[in-house]
Amino acid sequence: MPTSARTYGQFCGLARALEIVGERWSLLVVRDLMLGPKRFNDLQATLPRIPVSILTSRLNELEESGVIRRRVLSQLDAGVVYELTEYGSELDHIVLDLGLWGARSLSDPKPDDAFSIDTAVLSLYTTFREEMAAGVHINYELQYLGGEMVLHALVDDGAVKVSAGSLPSPDMVIEPQGPAMFELLNGGLSPQEALSSGKVRIEGDPADLELFTRLFHIPPAPEAPTGLTIH
């Protein structure tokens, strides 16, 4: 009997949802599949700390509950990919919202924290404020880790499309040093200071960096999440 089927014993939609995607690692698997189908080893790569046995269990459970689907590729490839079903895809906005909520108590990355290109792509989707993008048309290319990780964001009148890879002729190239992008997004670092301190290098009009921080933003947490409570 592979599946745990630990239940909460409640007749409640939230409890049911947590029985489906509430297990440890489950939502991270869903997140990784949001950007497209992936192989078993791809998932292992973007989830470095997941034990293989757990990944196997999660994939089976998510498949049984109709969140993901396993698809066998042609015999030439001799492989299997996992992809979200339509039902699973409808977690998209929940995952993004929860990611934004969590980003508000995110502190600076530890040296060995994993940071994949998928995370970078999703962070832009997560923090995009469409109400600030009405009538805006601009293309950004981002270069993380000294150009080792490149992605781009196409802002097109209230919508955004983010993908991995370079861009032929971007309006602006942004190259954050270390966690500078995160500080830029959460408002801890102003665009001006980012440039003058050298924490962010750009190609293009500095005004477009200011626009960037309005288009992509993590609102501050209402209370200090590190607050010490006096008992």
Add this chain to the structure above:
Amino acid sequence: MPTSARTYGQFCGLARALEIVGERWSLLVVRDLMLGPKRFNDLQATLPRIPVSILTSRLNELEESGVIRRRVLSQLDAGVVYELTEYGSELDHIVLDLGLWGARSLSDPKPDDAFSIDTAVLSLYTTFREEMAAGVHINYELQYLGGEMVLHALVDDGAVKVSAGSLPSPDMVIEPQGPAMFELLNGGLSPQEALSSGKVRIEGDPADLELFTRLFHIPPAPEAPTGLTIH
């Protein structure tokens, strides 16, 4: 060291969110606090299967991360209540959305499934479709379990307010038998059939029951969540 602090080792908002509210039972505690402050024993009552030690741990963890706050009542009451902080309250729409997503693979309740009045109240908030309520003004009183559990919903031009308790002069009283309300919400039972079969008893205009099913609705899951996959 009480707190587990199991981390995912990812620099990612979602991973951070799951470190905060991703532990088993955590989001159910948040859900129960969404409708107002509660005491330790109130939480135990609405979460019958939670071990006390786990409830204690979760409350401490959620407090440390700034999601909830413990407030000592006046000495006359000699008690403590737990309530959401502002940061915790901003999980509201995520919890509702996740609840709606999960409700779509909810099957009929098992005999010993817990069903509290809080769950009933939240199920109406969850399933409310504000786009269907523009210009609508109507008050419903719901009586579950043969009148043992009573709540009411005040629909007021695109907004709804749901609370426990009875109502002086509701426009309609709905008294579902067994899981009839759930079937009504997910479309498995039509208003007409609900009345003719006696699965739902009402006081008021039958047309208002039809309105009710438009105001409160669980969309069907895109694929059969109980689907058997052929391997």
Add this chain to the structure above:
DNA sequence: CTGGATCCCTCACGATACTG
């Protein structure tokens, strides 16, 4: 009575090694 703490058992999790 409220608000826990403590004990003990089981199983999910996690690390490592191995296989069709």
Add this chain to the structure above:
DNA sequence: CAGTATCGTGAGGGATCCAG
């Protein structure tokens, strides 16, 4: 490439006990 096998640890779960 896509998992299984094995095994140690600790979180989850349930009952009971304790302090204000």
